[in-house]
Amino acid sequence: AQSVTQLDSQVPVFEEAPVELRCNYSSSVSVYLFWYVQYPNQGLQLLLKYLSGSTLVKSINGFEAEFNKSQTSFHLRKPSVHISDTAEYFCAVRGSSGGSNYKLTFGKGTLLTVNP
């Protein structure tokens, strides 16, 4: 079984400032890691994912996350945020193999609010 901890429930920042949303996970097996984003009045959508290979993964809108196995972390970062990045961000994990590897375990979410 896996678990996910998102330490910050809310992160307010000013526009053009850098941001880091923290995610730590626990698992007894190898994992795949995901960040999903939920914009206001929309469903969750995949932002980026780590499956294998390079530990640094990037999204099309400037976010990046780095898989750190020794620290069991998958923090999400952006060097300069925009008002349009205001949303709730969910970190998720699943096992990379095994019979129930379709089952995602989600964190509680971090609400990122970007202020002008």
Add this chain to the structure above:
Amino acid sequence: GAGVSQSPSNKVTEKGKDVELRCDPISGHTALYWYRQRLGQGLEFLIYFQGNSAPDKSGLPSDRFSAERTGESVSTLTIQRTQQEDSAVYLCASSFGGSGEKLFFGSGTQLSVL
């Protein structure tokens, strides 16, 4: 439609009543998931359908909860004799194949049990 559609978007019911929530996945998506999100909590897995395989019901919290899926199309989640602790947002997601690498979520049904 192009996305996952859920109905109703909001449901208010009295304690003890039955409710039925509907999910219409993206056409061609063989896998369908139901999750529940209580206020201030993460998404909680409820049930998983993949093609004609037996569903994974391991996340259903009690026998008051049941779900069905007709082939690879519409799914309904039924909650019998609703309780106040059932109040939550119920989210449906679908994916192409059962690998779970990219889920497409609906906007959810906000269920309030009075």
